[in-house]
Amino acid sequence: MYYIGIDLGGTTIKGGLVDENGKIIKTVVEKTLAHRKGEEIIESIAKVALTLIEKHGISINDVHSIGIGAPGLIDSENKIIVTSSNINFDNINVEKKMQKHINLPIFLENDANCACIAEYVCGSMRGYENAIMLTIGTGVGGSVILNGKIAKGSFLGEGELGHIIVDYSSGKVCGCGQTGCLEAFCSATSIIKYAKELLEKNKDSKILELASNIDNIDAKAVFDAYDMGDEIATKVIDRFNNYLAIGIVNLINIFRPGIISIGGAASARGDKLTDPINEKAQKMIYGNGFKTKIVPAILGNDAGIIGAAMIARL
Numbered sequence: 001m002y003y004i005g006i007d008l009g010g011t012t013i014k015g016g017l018v019d020e021n022g023k024i025i026k027t028v029v030e031k032t033l034a035h036r037k038g039e040e041i042i043e044s045i046a047k048v049a050l051t052l053i054e055k056h057g058i059s060i061n062d063v064h065s066i067g068i069g070a071p072g073l074i075d076s077e078n079k080i081i082v083t084s085s086n087i088n089f090d091n092i093n094v095e096k097k098m099q100k101h102i103n104l105p106i107f108l109e110n111d112a113n114c115a116c117i118a119e120y121v122c123g124s125m126r127g128y129e130n131a132i133m134l135t136i137g138t139g140v141g142g143s144v145i146l147n148g149k150i151a152k153g154s155f156l157g158e159g160e161l162g163h164i165i166v167d168y169s170s171g172k173v174c175g176c177g178q179t180g181c182l183e184a185f186c187s188a189t190s191i192i193k194y195a196k197e198l199l200e201k202n203k204d205s206k207i208l209e210l211a212s213n214i215d216n217i218d219a220k221a222v223f224d225a226y227d228m229g230d231e232i233a234t235k236v237i238d239r240f241n242n243y244l245a246i247g248i249v250n251l252i253n254i255f256r257p258g259i260i261s262i263g264g265a266a267s268a269r270g271d272k273l274t275d276p277i278n279e280k281a282q283k284m285i286y287g288n289g290f291k292t293k294i295v296p297a298i299l300g301n302d303a304g305i306i307g308a309a310m311i312a313r314l
């Protein structure tokens with residue numbers, strides 16, 4: 001049996017045919033052309049799914065379901081995209097519209113939750129009942145899975161783990177308008193911003209050698225300079241580690257998950273990313289007996305497609 005996963009973004013519709021082990025067998029990519037009507041975009045999604053089936057020479061009966069990961073506020077129970085900032089999808093019932101074109105069960109989730117589902121069903125968090133994923137990218141995203149299900153609140157918009165407040169008194173303004181959020185200290189954007197601030201005062205740093213000039217600085221250059229013992233990079237990554245550990249300890253104290261996985265480009269650092277967080281978190285945790293594992297994510301960019309395909313397996 002196969003699963004189809006759709007990673008819907010403002011620019012592209014990425015579709016994948018995924019096997020029962022979460023392995024991507026085939027992919028098809030189409031432009032979203034986000035200025036179009038929602039119905040037209042859904043027709044393109046259905047076309048991507050049909051192309052995947054045709055390209056692999058299977059029939060619709062070999063496919064269990066189609067899962068769609070979409071940006072914005074999602075009512076996954078009723079399969080409705082409530083709002084999506086980049087796409088014309090206000091209050092669209094995705095299941096009904098999809099089934100006009102292809103008669104398969106439809107699953108829908110927020111795209112941030114899909115990365116978590118992928119790591120949970122067939123990646124770094126496989127085999128755990130309670131698990132949390134944090135993704136470090138332009139922003140900080142995340143999801144909580146409790147007893148095998150995405151934790152849902154009474155209102156839409158739960159699981160915005162990047163906006164838990166880790167230092168209100170810092171006065172550091174976050175992209176969301178609030179102050180002192182985890183994202184304001186631990187996104188790739190905030191790493192780059194802080195490095196640039198420090199480099200304004202002192203240009204003697206390996207970061208500049210690695211990035212060749214100040215405009216080319218990315219989080220990887222800062223992490224690489226940190227590994228080389230660079231003073232400015234150490235200051236930047238120490239701050240990142242401290243606040244990430246605070247955020248993670250808060251999550252552990254509330255949920256006591258078996259495992260927390262950290263995704264995003266920095267996950268390629270493997271244990272080098274998570275070792276300092278493990279060490280700091282152990283010191284800060286409430287009560288005795290630190291049992292939660294903190295690990296790097298392993299599925300990389302494929303997590304969006306795999307997670308969408310695996311919504312059906314939660």
Ligand SMILES: [Zn+2]
Binds near residue numbers: 163176177
């Ligand atoms: Zn925020």
